[in-house]
Amino acid sequence: MQEIPPAVPAIIRWLNDSSIGTGIRESIWTFPLVEATHVLALGLSVGVLVWFDLRLMGLTMRHQPITHVHRQVMPYALVGFIIMFISGGLVFWSEAVKCYLSIFFRIKVLMLFLAGLNALIFEMTTKKTIVEWDKAPVPPLKARLAGVFSLILWIGVISAGRATAYNLF
């Protein structure tokens, strides 16, 4: 066990050493179950969202209205993201110091924020004119870019999440 550097904030140390954090980390079953839930929920969150991104890019389901694809995938993606945040929060709780010190975890948080921002911008601006291009096989550039950014950022979140697992301090 390495010594915790003094720069680590008290809240992070507290989370890491709390009975819940220690309990998850040291349990034979809890940690793998929470981490497995986190990984499996990828299929329901990003795995489902990808189809909407590809439709936005004009690459799949070109003859389906975009609102139709949106309506079908979003409930599943939403449930997936709720599970991702809860399970991710629990894994973070148990490894707060490691995550705080991990460059990959910081990259992941930044990319998560940017993915959220990209989705927010799409919902607040680009989607306002969707009636004009709902049935277009290839949507306008702004919509296509939202799909491309989303795809790139989620690949980044997943890669950085995977890399965190190997980033020991």
Ligand code: HEM
């Ligand atoms: C919502 C989108 C998210 C995606 C796509 C995602 C993706 C991933 C992936 C692929 C892993 C690697 C799992 C493994 O290698 O076993 C991972 C691990 C992890 N994630 Fe997430 N994650 C997300 C959200 C979150 C959130 C919101 C948090 C924290 C608040 C979080 C915290 C963690 C932690 C602590 C790990 C464990 C790293 C380790 O094993 O050392 N994740 N994530």
